[in-house]
Amino acid sequence: MATPRTVAFHTLGCKLNFSETSSIRRMFEEGGYQAVDFSDGADIYIINTCSVTDFADRKCRYEVRRAMKYAPEAKVVVIGCYAQLKPKEIAEIPGVDLVLGAKEKFNILSYIDDISHTPGKGWIKAGEINEVNTFIGSYSIGDRTRSFLKVQDGCDYKCSFCTIPQARGKSRSDTIENVIKNATEIADSGIKEIVLTGINLGDFGNGTEIIEGLKPQKEGLFIDLIRELDKVEGIERIRISSIEPNLLTDEIISFVAESKRFLPHFHIPLQSGSDNILKAMRRRYKRSLYASRIRKIRELMPHASIGVDVIVGFPGETEEAFMDTFDFLHEIEVSYFHVFTYSERNNTWAAGMDNPVDMGIRKERNKRLRILSEKKRNLFYQNHSGDVRTILVEDKLEDGAYTGYTDNYIKVRVPFAEAKPNQLIEAKLNYDSAEGITYAVV
Ligand code: SF4
Structure with a gap:
């Protein structure tokens, strides 16, 4: 042969x-x-x-x-x-x-x-990217404990800093039927956690944005997808990756709160806490809408983890505008941030905007937000110390212990000799503030 x-x-x-x-x-x-x-x-x-x-x-x-x-x-x-x-x-x-x-x-x-x-x-x-109009469903298997399941690709939004629509094309989605088929294959392979993935995930089936008083007009939207996925036997945990705040409806939040499979973890891009900067970024919401999403999640899932993407140093971001972001993030009940330093990209509106921010100032603002994020994360971990939660065991460390994540995305050290990767265990959490580590304890 x-x-x-x-x-x-x-x-x-x-x-x-x-x-x-x-x-x-x-x-x-x-x-x-x-x-x-x-x-x-x-x-x-x-x-x-x-x-x-x-x-x-x-x-x-x-x-x-x-x-x-x-x-x-x-x-x-x-x-x-x-x-x-x-x-x-x-x-x-x-x-x-x-x-x-x-x-x-x-x-x-x-x-x-x-x-x-x-x-x-x-x-x-x-x-040409505007000729791309087919959707190819994909999922990862074998690389890590979780599987990333792609259900949507491309984006029709026109955020002024972003090149993704030029690289990935128009928003398009898989059929619910095919997603269920892929999810079933993943579950059959023994994987316990699926992360639903897309460029603009909430736009699945072309989503309906939150507009006061208007109800979604169509079937086959993100809410319909998660309702169907929730019925699939064999999938133990489903995590929703990043979702735009203007597409995260009350219906989706309430559904996740009730579901046994969808995890209490949201990642919601904010990008800026200043309405003027949000407008210049051509984002589709104001900070008041963002705050209302966080309040709704907290009302139904006080234990949920909420991650935030934020960009610092966008053109025209004065110290006052930055402090709007800082103070906003300080006030709202979120758990951690991913902080990005703005950098000019060819063929974007933002690259030609007036009042660019000095690179040194961008970096310094990034550092200030990272410190705030660390404090928020530690507080979140501290607040959940003592809780009993389900942990998906992942990698083995050099000292023989394992790492894993709870349903609400707390990174945990699992020092149990009998633990195995890809195992779901229930354990009490104990946060050691000096080390900044949460331990699983019996
Ligand atoms: S930032 Fe996200 S929502 Fe905005 S254009 Fe890029 S991919 Fe689309």
Whole structure:
């Protein structure tokens, strides 16, 4: 029997990319390839890129060099958001053989055998992003304890700082039927926790934004999806990843509060606590709406974890506007933040805006919010010390203990010898404030 050709992957960026890499890996395996580690010297390397960070180019070059080091004769293929945005730049990176755009990446197998080696000349197959109108469902399996299940892709919003719509195209979603099929496959593989993933997840089926007095007009929306998923036997825990505040309806919050499978954990982008900056960002809500979402969650789920994305240093963010954000985040009952320092992106409205903030000030504001986030997280952990909660056991540490997360997203150290990865255990939490660690205790 001939030795199968080998393929290795590296994924940069978000949960969506991880779910897509995993699905592409399964496509290769079904096509007779053997997936190996990156350092094993594969015949084909697939690098799935991200365009969100400042270092997209550097990171991509670094991974191409690594692939060339392990296997100088390998074919190197670059896919992902950065590949859609800058295909020409990537094709010129020494060692890159093929660059595939958002639409073409799922047809990767049909291009592989046609690659020829012309040094310094990668082959580009990347169409216009506005032509991308198909949805390919994906999910990750085998990489970590949880599975990322992609149910939606692309975004129709036009936030002034964001390049994602240019990299991922129009908002489009899977069918509820197909999501259920994928979720069932994940559950059948023994995975206990699914993270529902999308670029604008709440827009599933094209969501209806919260407008006072108006009811959703359509079927097949995010609320319908989670109602159906909740009925699937075998799935123990479902986490909703980031959801826009203007799409997080009372109905969704009430449903999660009642559900046994959907976890009390929300991640809701705020981006700024200043209404003027929100307007300049072209976000679709004011801070009062955001505050109302937090109040509703707290009313029904006092124990829920609430994460916040926030951007500092957006053009025109005065010290006063920053303090609006700081004070707002200080006041509202959220559990932690992801703080991003604004940086100019080509082809965005914000890049041309007046009054850019000095980079030193951006970094300093980032630090101030990170310190506040740490305090909030510790307080959240402290407030739940003594609770009994379910923990999904994940990685083993060097000292033999395990880490895991509770349903309400408290990171826990599990020092039980009999614990096993992917096991759900119920334990009492004990927060050690000196160490900043929550322990599971019997
Ligand atoms: S909602 Fe805004 S920030 Fe999020 S992907 Fe869409 S355009 Fe980008």
